[in-house]
Amino acid sequence: MFADKSTPALDPARIPAHVAIIMDGNGRWAKKRFLPRIAGHKAGMENVKVITKAASRMGIKVLTLYAFSTENWKRPDAEVNYLMSLPVDFFNVFMPELIAENVRVQVMGELAALPAKTRQAAAAAEADTAQNTGMILNFALNYGGRDELIEATRAIATEAAAGTLDPTAIDGDTVAAHLMTNRLGALADPDLLIRTSGEERLSNFLLWQMAYSELVFAPEYWPDFTPSVLTRAVADYQARDRRFGGIDANS
Numbered sequence: 001m002f003a004d005k006s007t008p009a010l011d012p013a014r015i016p017a018h019v020a021i022i023m024d025g026n027g028r029w030a031k032k033r034f035l036p037r038i039a040g041h042k043a044g045m046e047n048v049k050v051i052t053k054a055a056s057r058m059g060i061k062v063l064t065l066y067a068f069s070t071e072n073w074k075r076p077d078a079e080v081n082y083l084m085s086l087p088v089d090f091f092n093v094f095m096p097e098l099i100a101e102n103v104r105v106q107v108m109g110e111l112a113a114l115p116a117k118t119r120q121a122a123a124a125a126e127a128d129t130a131q132n133t134g135m136i137l138n139f140a141l142n143y144g145g146r147d148e149l150i151e152a153t154r155a156i157a158t159e160a161a162a163g164t165l166d167p168t169a170i171d172g173d174t175v176a177a178h179l180m181t182n183r184l185g186a187l188a189d190p191d192l193l194i195r196t197s198g199e200e201r202l203s204n205f206l207l208w209q210m211a212y213s214e215l216v217f218a219p220e221y222w223p224d225f226t227p228s229v230l231t232r233a234v235a236d237y238q239a240r241d242r243r244f245g246g247i248d249a250n251s
C-alpha cells in the first residue's frame with residue numbers, strides 16, 4: 001500500500017494518547033556539520049514545529065517535549081542563554097500555526113527559576129492557546145523528575161502538617177495530583193517515550209509517570225527525527241503487548 005516501506009500503516013484505533021520525547025542530539029548534529037552547538041539547537045527548534053504538526057495530525061492527544069532539564073544549567077552560559085531564548089523565538093514565529101492547528105500549549109517545570117523573558121513567552125503561549133481543543137503541546141522546561149517528586153513531597157507534607165490531609169489516606173492519586181503533570185488528568189502518564197540520538201537512559205524525565213510507558217530509542221539526532229521516523233516509533237509501540245503487571249486475556 002505504501003511506496004515507502006519504512007513508513008508503516010498505523011492502526012488508527014491504537015494511537016498512543018500521550019507521547020513524550022527526549023529531544024536529544026542537537027549538539028552532535030551540529031558537530032557533525034562543523035557548526036556550533038547552538039546551530040543544532042536552532043535546527044532542533046525548527047523540528048519541533050514539524051513534529052508537533054505531524055503528531056497532531058496523527059491523533060496524539062498530548063505531546064510532551066523535554067526542552068531543558070534541571071541539570072542543563074551545568075552547560076556553558078552562552079549555550080544556556082541561547083536555550084532560554086528559544087521559547088521566545090519559537091512562540092513568536094509559530095503561534096499562528098499552533099492556533100490554526102488547534103494546539104494547546106502548556107509548560108511545566110521549575111518556571112520561577114527561568115529568565116523573565118522565557119517565563120513570559122511561556123505564559124503568553126499558554127494564554128493565547130488556552131481555548132484550543134486539539135492536541136496539548138506540553139513543554140518540560142527546567143523540568144526534573146526528582147525535583148518534581150521533592151516538590152510534591154514537600155506540598156503533601158505541608159498539607160499533612162496543617163491537618164488538611166490525613167497521612168494514612170495518601171495514595172498514588174494523592175502523589176499524582178501533586179505532580180506537574182496533574183493538569184493532564186487521566187493522560188498524565190506517557191504511553192510512549194521516545195528518546196532520539198541513540199542514548200538509552202531517562203535523564204531524570206517523568207520518573208513517576210513512566211512506570212509503564214513503552215520505550216523506543218531512535219538513533220537519529222533530534223533535528224533529523226522526521227514524521228516518518230515518528231510513524232515508525234508509533235508502529236513499534238503498536239506491536240508491543242502492554243500487560244501492566246497482569247496477563248493477556250488469552251493466556
Ligand code: IPE
Pocket residue numbers: 023024025026027028029067068069072083197
Ligand atoms: C538536546 O540536545 C537538547 C538539550 C538537552 C537542551 P543536546 O544539546 O543534549 O545534544 P547532544 O546530546 O550534546 O548531542
Ligand code: IPE
Pocket residue numbers: 022023024025066067068069072199201203
Ligand atoms: C536530556 O538530554 C535533556 C533534554 C533533552 C532536554 P541531556 O543531553 O541533557 O541528557 P544526558 O546528559 O545525556 O543524560
Ligand code: MG
Pocket residue numbers: 024025026
Ligand atoms: Mg544530550
